[in-house]
Amino acid sequence: MSTTINFLPLIGVAVVAAGFVCRFNPMLVVSIAAIATGVAAKMSFYEILAQVGSDFIKARNLPLITLLALPVIGLLERHGLREYVQGVIGRVRTATAGRFLIVYLFVRQISSAIGLVSLGGQAQMVRPLIAPMAEGVAQSRYGKLGDQQLYRLRAFAASTDNIGLFYGEDIFVAFGAVLFMQNFLHTAGLSVDPTRIALAGLPTAICVFAIHSFRLYRLDAYLDRELTAVSIPNVSATAHKEIRS
Amino acid sequence: MIASVEYLYWLAGGLLFVSSLVIGRDRAHPRRLFAAAFWMDLGLLFIAGDKMPPAAVGAQVLALSVIAAGGGLRKSKPRRLPSSVREASALRIGSKLLIPALAIPVCTLGGTIALGKMKIGGVFLIDPANTNLVSFGIGCIIALGLACWMTRDTVLQSVRQSRELTDAIGWTLVLPQMLAMLAAMFQHTGVGSSAAYLASHYIATDVRWIAVAFYCVGMAVFSMILGGGAAAFPLMAGGIGVPVLVGIYHGSAAEIAALGMLSGYAGVLMTPMAAHFNLIPAALLELPDKYGVIRAQAPTAICILAVNVVLLYFLM
Numbered sequence: 389m390s391t392t393i394n395f396l397p398l399i400g401v402a403v404v405a406a407g408f409v410c411r412f413n414p415m416l417v418v419s420i421a422a423i424a425t426g427v428a429a430k431m432s433f434y435e436i437l438a439q440v441g442s443d444f445i446k447a448r449n450l451p452l453i454t455l456l457a458l459p460v461i462g463l464l465e466r467h468g469l470r471e472y473v474q475g476v477i478g479r480v481r482t483a484t485a486g487r488f489l490i491v492y493l494f495v496r497q498i499s500s501a502i503g504l505v506s507l508g509g510q511a512q513m514v515r516p517l518i519a520p521m522a523e524g525v526a527q528s529r530y531g532k533l534g535d536q537q538l539y540r541l542r543a544f545a546a547s548t549d550n551i552g553l554f555y556g557e558d559i560f561v562a563f564g565a566v567l568f569m570q571n572f573l574h575t576a577g578l579s580v581d582p583t584r585i586a587l588a589g590l591p592t593a594i595c596v597f598a599i600h601s602f603r604l605y606r607l608d609a610y611l612d613r614e615l616t617a618v619s620i621p622n623v624s625a626t627a628h629k630e631i632r633s
Numbered sequence: 634m635i636a637s638v639e640y641l642y643w644l645a646g647g648l649l650f651v652s653s654l655v656i657g658r659d660r661a662h663p664r665r666l667f668a669a670a671f672w673m674d675l676g677l678l679f680i681a682g683d684k685m686p687p688a689a690v691g692a693q694v695l696a697l698s699v700i701a702a703g704g705g706l707r708k709s710k711p712r713r714l715p716s717s718v719r720e721a722s723a724l725r726i727g728s729k730l731l732i733p734a735l736a737i738p739v740c741t742l743g744g745t746i747a748l749g750k751m752k753i754g755g756v757f758l759i760d761p762a763n764t765n766l767v768s769f770g771i772g773c774i775i776a777l778g779l780a781c782w783m784t785r786d787t788v789l790q791s792v793r794q795s796r797e798l799t800d801a802i803g804w805t806l807v808l809p810q811m812l813a814m815l816a817a818m819f820q821h822t823g824v825g826s827s828a829a830y831l832a833s834h835y836i837a838t839d840v841r842w843i844a845v846a847f848y849c850v851g852m853a854v855f856s857m858i859l860g861g862g863a864a865a866f867p868l869m870a871g872g873i874g875v876p877v878l879v880g881i882y883h884g885s886a887a888e889i890a891a892l893g894m895l896s897g898y899a900g901v902l903m904t905p906m907a908a909h910f911n912l913i914p915a916a917l918l919e920l921p922d923k924y925g926v927i928r929a930q931a932p933t934a935i936c937i938l939a940v941n942v943v944l945l946y947f948l949m
Binding site for chain 2: 395397398400401404408412413414415416418419421422425426428429431434436437438439440441442443444445446447448449450451452453454455456457458459460461462463464465466467468469470471472473475504506507508509510511512513514515516517519539540542543544545546547549550551554555558565566568569570572573576578580581584585586587588589591592595596599600603
């Protein structure tokens with residue numbers, strides 16, 4: 389091996405890892421890591437600033453997807469969107485928070501797999517609709533939720549959106565990453581049909597649905613355990629069930 | 634093209650600019666001058682960042698992170714109408730509240746499908762390279778119109794609500810952009826390739842299952858470091874996937890590529906480097922623990938990784 393590789397820039401990775409573990413402000417950690425990496429790669433300070441600046445501008449599209457939805461979401465929430473969806477979903481008697489999120493996981497995976505990735509998203513779907521609905525279902529079952537349960541439920545709502553998206557879109561043939569992989573393999577001298585790459589993701593996608601659904605099912609058990617002993621509305625709910633059975 | 638993504642940057646910049654004016658006039662805000670300066674400068678970078686010299690932008694980026702780290706954006710709790718008022722309004726407006734909320738995804742979808750290749754007088758109607766993003770932007774504008782109409786409220790009020798939300802999200806909003814910058818810096822200085830070189834020279838890839846496990850776990854780890862599967866893929870596929878798994882063990886390239894990328898996604902679910910998937914939602918949902926979403930995802934992600942190793946071992 390005659391190619392010399394400079395290992396010093398790896399220092400940036402160490403800075404990021406240490407910074408996140410010590411819970412310093414992530415923005416500062418990232419800035420320092422970028423400077424450290426640049427210095428280790430023997431760039432001048434001016435070059436580092438220019439590199440940081442031009443890459444920052446290139447990534448302007450990333451905050452758009454959160455930012456532009458906020459006025460709509462804010463206005464609708466002011467006028468009771470959360471209260472409305474919670475009221476509606478609370479009327480579905482057989483629903484549990486876990487089952488509701490399993491249905492969302494299924495819909496998100498299937499719709500992403502046929503290319504409809506924009507049907508979900510954290511700012512435009514999870515915050516205004518999915519999280520409030522999951523909360524609404526749980527509230528109609530157990531009454532008021534404790535903070536701990538509420539946060540866990542919301543985190544699961546966000547995770548379900550991410551997991552459904554990641555392990556759905558990869559089965560879509562025209563998805564960027566599939567074409568990206570095909571391109572990469574092509575330059576490496578291997579010609580592969582993109583349809584085959586897309587279909588190769590199918591077994592994983594099915595396993596992912598099973599794994600995350602099981603965890604959502606356990607989420608119901610967790611809510612039951614934490615909230616049954618204390619909440620009075622739940623006593624009437626179980627009584628209801630006993631009468632029916 | 635007629636509708637370029639550039640207009641959306643102006644729109645976002647304008648929104649931040651007005652928000653910063655509202656914050657500057659808000660005497661109840663804990664750090665109003667620092668916060669106003671932060672959002673105003675960010676707005677400026679959105680509107681005119683591409684016309685400034687890159688080094689000047691870089692200096693501003695560092696200044697923004699110093700403001701953020703110095704506590705200049707102390708999160709203030711969003712002020713809300715009392716819940717009785719909101720419940721009454723939910724009863725009054727009812728299902729019409731859903732129309733604007735659903736208009737965003739529907740317009741994004743419709744725009745991407747219908748307007749993507751449409752031309753008027755030989756000019757693309759919307760930016761062909763950013764169809765999805767431009768459609769999303771148009772969807773947000775239409776949805777805002779609908780929302781004002783359904784709720785009989787004003788655009789100004791919506792900007793006020795939006796600034797309450799940006800205030801609550803704080804610097805997390807800029808973090809995805811910062812991390813993309815860092816990932817580009819890593820790529821620029823060859824961090825990934827030197828790490829892959831180190832790793833592939835100290836692992837016994839002459840045992841089939843170790844090579845497979847190393848490839849999948851490596852994809853996950855590099856995706857965690859670089860904040861995305863696409864950045865990690867060339868490193869691992871180029872270092873192990875093609876030369877070892879295809880070259881020595883004659884595995885099928887399609888399975889190796891797909892399962893490698895899906896292992897990378899498992900890493901993405903566990904890293905704060907992928908802020909727009911993991912940290913932004915925690916801020917949007919007002920979780921006190923900013924790693925709360927990662928905590929919820931990690932067990933699923935680890936199981937997915939294990940499943941992928943097994944699947945790849947038998948399927949390739």
